[in-house]
Structures are given as structure tokens and as C-alpha cells.
Amino acid sequence: MRTGVLILPEERWTRAARTWRTFDELGYDSLWTYDHLSWRTLAEGPWFSTFPVLAAAAGVTRKATLGTLVTSPNFRHPVGAAKDAVALDDISGGRFVLGIGTGSVGAGDSNVLGRETFSRRERTERFEEFVRLTDELLRNPVTTFTGEHFSAYEARMIPGCVQWPRLPMAIAATGPRGLALAARYGQAWVTTGPTDWARGFTPEECLEAVAAQVAALRAACDRAGGDFDAMDRMFVVTDPAGDFLSTPDAFLKMAERYAAAGITHLVLHAPREEGIYAADTEALHRIATDALPAVREM
Structure with a gap:
């Protein structure tokens, strides 16, 4: 099992660079950030653009995979996203993964291009078309595509991806249509657990x-006909999973349970000093020292 860290793009780079470098040096396998314009309770605070942040992160890290969790079709076009992804794959030396999901109404991105919020059906349809077109763009030097929501005319992606035949895509999905996309196009699959967090869940649930x-x-x-065993199955760990940051032993026990459930990659939010994801800022240092070696054996 692998372990990653999700770092919110909210700090100026003079400080954020240290965070990305530290988690890479601690030995975490992957480092991620959200791809939003703002986010929920932090909407009035600082929030930087995802792809430039990841490009800067590529320059201060050496080993960890870097990626988006996740890029949203609600405000991005596949041509621009694919072009940025190709550049990031090159800058990082083939360490980039493009995470893609439907996006969420609460994240504030589903109506930013207009006043009306995309319906669930519209978000799902855009998601499906975004994934299909992005797959073609990343595989081919020149792509022409006509869709209902996205189109491309002779879109050039030269010189193409460092990773072959294209860089990996991590598809975030829990419903039937999204899982079908993950099975067909994804090298990784992403879940955040229960879809209706507001109801409240026990760790067992x-x-x-x-x-x-x-x-x-x-x-x-x-x-x-997808290869389930070859797919990286990622759980972005959320509060319902329990008090997993209290001690390295608590994290190990949680990791064992999710490994048994079929998860191959845990992603932890970097602790913040206050508000959402607030936790002991040294917790991930202790986990890196006392738990990561054992987790890799799961």
C-alpha cells in the first residue's frame, strides 16, 4: 500500500515550497492538491491556481508522484487541461497523474462560468465527455473531436507525454457511470468514502x-475488460474513517483495514493549524517515521 498527502493550495509559495519538499523528503509516495478556484469554508481566503502550484512543486520534490485530486470539468476545458498535464509530466520527469472528477456544487465551481449551477446530470455528462476527450488528447499528437459539451479542432499535444502511452488518469467516481469510466480509462480510481457525509458515519460504516x-x-x-488488479485504488481519508492521526499505531490499524477492503493507496490531508483538517502538524512526521515502512508491506 502507498501513502500520499493532499496539500491545499492556500499558502504563498515562499512557505508552501517547504511543505511540499518536506513531505517528499519524509518518504510519502504521492503529493496532491485540489483543482478548484476556491473551496467551501475557505472561499474567502487565499487559494492559488493548481497547475502552476504543481509545476513549482515538481521543482522542489524528487521522488513523489504529483497530481490533481481532482480536476473539474465544471470550469476547465480538456484542451487546456491536457496541455498543462503534458507540460507537468515533462517538468516532473514523468511523475504526474491527472485526477478527474465531476466536481461538486459545494466547491463553488459548478456555476462560476455562468450564474446557473450545472445539474447533476449535466455534471455527469460533462465528466464523461471530458474524460473521453482528454484520453484522446493525451494519446495523440493532433486531435479533432466534436462533443455536446467540449470540442477540439486540430488540438496539438506535441511532444506528448513522458509516460507512455500517456500519463495516468485517476478517475474519482462512486456511481455506475463514473465507475464505468474508471474501468475503461483509469489507471487509478479515487473515492472519498460515503457520498453523503452530512448524514454522519461511524468508522465502521x-x-x-x-x-x-x-x-x-x-x-x-x-x-x-479493465484490469482491476493493476488499478491503483485510492481512498482520500476523511473524518468518518476515525481518529487515524492520533498515533502511528492508529494509522497502521486503519491502513490494515482498508488494505483488506481492497484499497492500495491512502491519501491524507496535510494538517492545518485551524478550521477544516486541523490536526497536530507533527502527526504526519510521526507516521512517516513509525508507520510508512509497515504500510508499504501491506
């Missing part, structure tokens, strides 16, 4: 929900 999603992904891969 969270684990059960993720296990059920893993089983649904396996079935989707069987139907589509």
Missing part, C-alpha cells in the same frame, strides 16, 4: 461504504 465501492469497481472492470 465508512469502511463498509468503501468496501462496497471497491466491489462495484471490480464488477465495472469485469464488464469493461
Whole structure:
């Protein structure tokens, strides 16, 4: 099992660079950031553009995979996103993963291009088309595509990806249509656990929900001919998973349970000093020293 850290793009780079470098040096396997214009309770605070932040992160890290969790079709076009992804794959030396999801109404991106919020159906349709077109763009030097939501005319992606035949895509999905996309196009799959967080979940219920999603992904891969065993299955760990940051032992126990459920990659939010994801800022240092070696053996 691999372990990653999700770093919110909210600090000026003079300070943020140290954070990205530190987690890379601590030995975390992957480092990620959200791809939004702002985010929920932090909407009035600082929030920097994702792709430039990741390009800067590539310059101060050496080993960790870098990626978006996740890029949103609600405000991005596949041509621009793919072009940025190709550049990041090159700058990072082939360490970039493009995460893609439907986006969320609460994140503030689903109506930023106009006053009306995209419906769930519209967001799903845009997501499906975004993934299909992005796959073509990343595989081909020149792409022409006509869709209902996105189109491209002789879009050039030269020289193409460092990773072959294209850089990996991590598809965030829990519903049937999204899982079908992950099975067909994804080298990784992403879940944040239960979809209706507001209801409140015990750690056991969270684990059960993720296990059920893993089983649904396996079935989707069987139907589509996808390689379930080769797919990186990622859980972005959220509060319903329990008090997993209290000690390295607590993290190990949580990791064991999710490994048994079929998860291959845990992603932890970098602790913030206050507000959402507030936690002991040294927790991930202790986990790196006392738990990561054992987690890699799972």
C-alpha cells in the first residue's frame, strides 16, 4: 500500500515550497492538491491556481508522484487541461497523474462560468465527455473531436507525454457511470468514502461504504475488460474513517483495514493549524517515521 498527502493550495509559495519538499523528503509516495478556484469554508481566503502550484512543486520534490485530486470539468476545458498535464509530466520527469472528477456544487465551481449551477446530470455528462476527450488528447499528437459539451479542432499535444502511452488518469467516481469510466480509462480510481457525509458515519460504516465501492469497481472492470488488479485504488481519508492521526499505531490499524477492503493507496490531508483538517502538524512526521515502512508491506 502507498501513502500520499493532499496539500491545499492556500499558502504563498515562499512557505508552501517547504511543505511540499518536506513531505517528499519524509518518504510519502504521492503529493496532491485540489483543482478548484476556491473551496467551501475557505472561499474567502487565499487559494492559488493548481497547475502552476504543481509545476513549482515538481521543482522542489524528487521522488513523489504529483497530481490533481481532482480536476473539474465544471470550469476547465480538456484542451487546456491536457496541455498543462503534458507540460507537468515533462517538468516532473514523468511523475504526474491527472485526477478527474465531476466536481461538486459545494466547491463553488459548478456555476462560476455562468450564474446557473450545472445539474447533476449535466455534471455527469460533462465528466464523461471530458474524460473521453482528454484520453484522446493525451494519446495523440493532433486531435479533432466534436462533443455536446467540449470540442477540439486540430488540438496539438506535441511532444506528448513522458509516460507512455500517456500519463495516468485517476478517475474519482462512486456511481455506475463514473465507475464505468474508471474501468475503461483509469489507471487509478479515487473515492472519498460515503457520498453523503452530512448524514454522519461511524468508522465502521465508512469502511463498509468503501468496501462496497471497491466491489462495484471490480464488477465495472469485469464488464469493461479493465484490469482491476493493476488499478491503483485510492481512498482520500476523511473524518468518518476515525481518529487515524492520533498515533502511528492508529494509522497502521486503519491502513490494515482498508488494505483488506481492497484499497492500495491512502491519501491524507496535510494538517492545518485551524478550521477544516486541523490536526497536530507533527502527526504526519510521526507516521512517516513509525508507520510508512509497515504500510508499504501491506
